[in-house]
Amino acid sequence: EPEVTQTPSHQVTQMGQEVILRCVPISNHLYFYWYRQILGQKVEFLVSFYNNEISEKSEIFDDQFSVERPDGSNFTLKIRSTKLEDSAMYFCASRSFENQPQHFGDGTRLSIL
Amino acid sequence: AQSVTQPDIHITVSEGASLELRCNYSYGATPYLFWYVQSPGQGLxxxxxxxxxxxxxxxxxxxxxxFKRSQSSFNLRKPSVHWSDAAEYFCAVGVPGYSTLTFGKGTMLLVSP
Known part of the structure; x- marks a missing residue:
């Protein structure tokens, strides 16, 4: 069964550094998402992406965050200058059409030192 | 805005016993409803x-x-739990035309021998 794949599984970064989290959505999917889960808290929506542009973003998704679909397969989340509070598990998700569920990757655990 | 409540943080069930995990949502119309499971170190x-x-x-x-509209609930059930079902379970809601999911805080299921 097709899967959403995320790399790396664990990323350790110094505070203030830039980090890029990578995702390969399921190949025929059109809608792409990033969520995050701070340890012990609920999964929170960050941003959705469709037709090569952001369709919705949460208040968490400030100017330090950006997303990109640089080619036909990858979908990336960049954090420009990381903060300690960015430490979390970041999940990528994709879905095919309206009225279809989102499928999630295994996540990238981001640790900011 | 929609919200999701999972009132039980932890539930312990004996192997072979039945299971019901509760989920209540708040939304003005009929939402889209989902249950996701997260095993340790895994995705959703x-x-x-x-x-x-x-x-x-x-x-x-x-x-x-x-789905019970009158109770705004979407409870998850299984007639006989297996030890491999031990995981965290998340209820999520989306709205028609949705771009995002709103998650509950999750219920951790422990299975005793």
């Missing part, structure tokens, strides 16, 4: 979904859920 796996139609929904791994 879709168990089942409700978009419309039959209010009793069958999912993978022997799980089912029932």
């Amino acid at each position: 796996q879709l168990l089942l979904k409700y978009f419309s139609g039959d209010t009793l929904v069958q999912g993978i791994k022997g799980f089912e859920a029932e």
